[in-house]
Amino acid sequence: MGDRPQGYFTEENSTDVVTSQIADTTEPRLAEVMGAITRHLHAAVKEIEPTQEEWLQAIKFLTKTGHKSDDWRQEFILLSDIMGVSMLVDAINNRKPSGASESTVLGPFHVPDVPQSPMGANICLDGKGHPMLIKGRILDIEGAPIDGCKIDVWQTNDDGFYDVQQKGIQPDFNLRGVFQTGADGVYHFWGAKPRFYPIPDDGPVGQLLGALGRHPFRPAHLHYILEAQGFETLVTHIFDPDDEYIHSDAVFGVKESLLAKFDLIKDPKRIAAEQADGPFYEVIHDFVLADTA
Template identity: 60%
Template sequence: MSGYFTEKSSTDTVNARIGDDVSPRLREVMESLVRHLHAFAKDVNLTQEEWEVAIDFLTRTGRMCSEERQEFILLSDVLGFSMLVDAINNRRPAGATENTVLGPFHVGGAPERAMGDTIVQDGKGESCLYEGRVLDLDGNPIEGARIDVWCDNADGFYSVQQPDLQPKWNNRGVFTTAADGLYSFRGIKPVSYPIPDDGPVGKMLAALGRHPFRPAHMHFMITAPGFETIVTHTFVDGDPYLASDAVFGVKESLIAEFKPHGGDTDWHCAFDFVMVQTG
C-alpha cells in the first residue's frame, strides 16, 4: 500500500503512520476515531466552509472554558455522549438502580446530617419529605450507606452558582443508613432549570431547534463498602421536560412520584435505591 494520501485510502494511510511501540489501547482508540471521523466527512460530503465553521466552533468552545465552566463537557452532555459513556461504564442487572450523569454542581465535604434533618438553608421553595430504603439485589437493607444529596433552590440555581446569595451548603447534605437501611430527610421539590446557554453550545442548541432545560431532579450519590457507587437523580413526575432533557439524563426508572403531603410539609417522595455488590 502506498503511503501517500488519497480520498479512497485516507483512513488506512493515516492509521498506518501510528508507531509500532504505542499502547495497544491507544492504537485501538485512535484507529477507530480516524475511521469514524473520515467516514463522517465522506458520508456528508463535508465542504471546506463547513469544516471552517466546525473549527471556529471548537475554538470558541475552548475559549469559553475556565475553572468555573467546562464548555466541552456541556457539549458532550447535549450530544448525549456523556450519558452514553456513563451507561457503558455502569451496566447493571435488572432491578438495580440506574446511573445518570453526575453534573457539574456536586461539592465534596457537604455536612453530615442526622436522619430526618433538613438540607434547606435559605427557607425558599415547596417543602418535601424524601424517604426510602437502600437495599441489595435480594431486598436486604444496607447498613452504613452514605447518601450524598444536592439540588437547586426554588429559583433554579445551585449554591455554588450563587455563592454570595445562597448559604454555602444550601440544599446539600450527607446521611448514613442504620441497620434498617432507611433514609429520610427534608428538602424542597426541585424546579427545572436551563443549562448555561450563553456560549457556543447554547447557540448550537438554538440552531438545532432545541431548548436548554433540564427537568426538575434531586441528585443522589450513594456509597457503601462492598457495593458499586450509585450516581443518579430522582426526577419529578409530570415535569414538562422529562422527555426532552437537554442532556438526556432521564431514565424511566428514575422518575419519582411526588405526592401532596399536608401538614407542615408540602410534598412527599418515596424512592428505594438498590445497590450491586462489587466483585
C-alpha cells in the same frame, strides 16, 4: 513512522493511509482509540461531504469552545453533554445487574465534604420553596437493607439555582445533605421541591442548541451519591415525571427507572403526623445497590 509503507492518499483509501502511520511502538490502547476515531471521522466526512467553508466553520466552533473553557466552565464537557456522549460513557462504565438502580451523570455542582446531618434533618436552610419530604430505603439485590450507607444529596432551590451559583444569596450548603442509614436501610429528610433549570447557554454550545431548535433546560431532579462498603458506588438522580422538560432533557440524563412520584400531601392528619406547617410534597424512592463481588 515516516518509513512505513502507506500508499498514496485518495478519497477511497484515506482511512487506511492515515492509520498506517500509527507506529508499532504506540501504546496499544492509544492505537486502538485513534484508529477507531480516524475510521469514524473519515466516514462522517465522506457522508457529509462538507464544503471548505463548512469545515472552516467547524474548526472555528471548536476554537470558540476551547476559548470558553476555564477552571470554572468546561464548554467541551457541555458539548459532550448535549450530544449524549456524557450519558453514553456513563452507561458503558456503569452497567448494572438486573434489579440494581441505574446511574446517571454527576453534573458540575457537586460539593465535597458537606457536613453530615442527622437522619430526618431539613436541608433547606433558607426555608424557601415548597417543603418536600424525601424518603425510601437502600437495599441490596436480594432486597435486604444496607446498613451504614452514606447518602450524599443535593438539589436546586425553587428558582432553579444551586447554592454555589448564588454565593451570598443562598446559605452555604443550602439544599445539600449527607446522611447515613441504620440497620433498617431507611432514609428520610426534608428539602424543597426542585425546579427545572437551564444549562449554561451563553457560549458556542448554547448557540448550537439554538441552531438545532433545542432548548437548554434540565427537568427538576435530586442528585444522589450512594456509598456503602461491599457495594458499587451509585451516582444518580430522581426526576419529577410531571416536569415539562422530562421528555427533552438537554443532557439526556433521564431514565425511566429514575422517575419518582412527587405527591402533594394535603391530608391534615398526615400534615400533623409529619409536624409540617402545611401541605407538602412527598417523594418515596428506594435504591438498590450492586455488590462489588
